[in-house]
Amino acid sequence: MLCRALRRRSGVDNVVMQAVTPWLSLIVPVLDEGPALESALQALAARPGVELIVVDGGSSDASLALAQQWADLALSAPRGRAVQMNAGATVARGQWLLFVHADTRLPAQAWQELEQLPAGSLWGRFDVRIDDPHWLLALVGFMMNWRSRLSGIATGDQAMFVRREVFEKLGGFPDIALMEDIALSRKLKAQGRPVCLRTPVITSARRWLRHGIWPTIWLMWRLRAAYFFGADPDALALRYGYRPRSR
Secondary structure (H helix, E strand, O other): OOEEEOOOOOHHHOOOOOOOOOOEEEEEEEEEOOHHHHHHHHHOOOOOOOEEEEEEEEOOOOHHHHHHOOOEEEEEEEOOOHHHHHHHHHOOOOOOEEOOOOOEEOOOOHHHHHHHHOOOEEEEEEEEEOOOOHHHHHHHHHHHHHHHHOOOOOOOHHHOOEEEEHHHHOOOOOOOOOOOHHHHHHHHHHHHOEEEEEEEEEEEEEEHHHHHHHHHHHHHHHHHHHHHHHOOOHHHHHHHHHOOOOO
């Protein structure tokens, strides 16, 4: 069951903010993000016409408390990125939903590109750049963007965005432990090709650096291939190092 936390703004400002419907709802799922979360949320907060919704999956640190300071709305929900993002979408008021991982940064130009989406756009994603100068990670980012542009499939690192009515029509992210972004992309692709914005969002290299660049690349390719051939997402999540919640 969802637990609504306090809105950050109060008094007259809060009344005004609730009276104006935002054009975009930015939804950030978090879990034990630590001190880096504050700077990440601070960079996303207080943009005109944009509401920031943070959904915590039961952090054991101060992630939820930090979210309450910077987000327009902070929620708690059962752990799981898909469940958390769906929870945020349920309370979102914007015409567009933008899903951003806690370790991803949006450059200033990204907001302008979102405001200028072509008429009739249904969904899309940004290019991505990994925040480490290693040549191999630059290649990883290039290949992610190239593969996405060729296949019409987006990943969560690329900051997916979708019209709220389309998201609701498709039932949101499937409630699976891993590959929820790919699963939703497949459904969205049937509705129309994605808008592929070339402005890169910046995602953290921590996943590759923690476990090694080559081992992480090899693991991700194996997991994607297994998912393509019908492997259980819960089993894949365990191989990824993430223990799904009990259902």
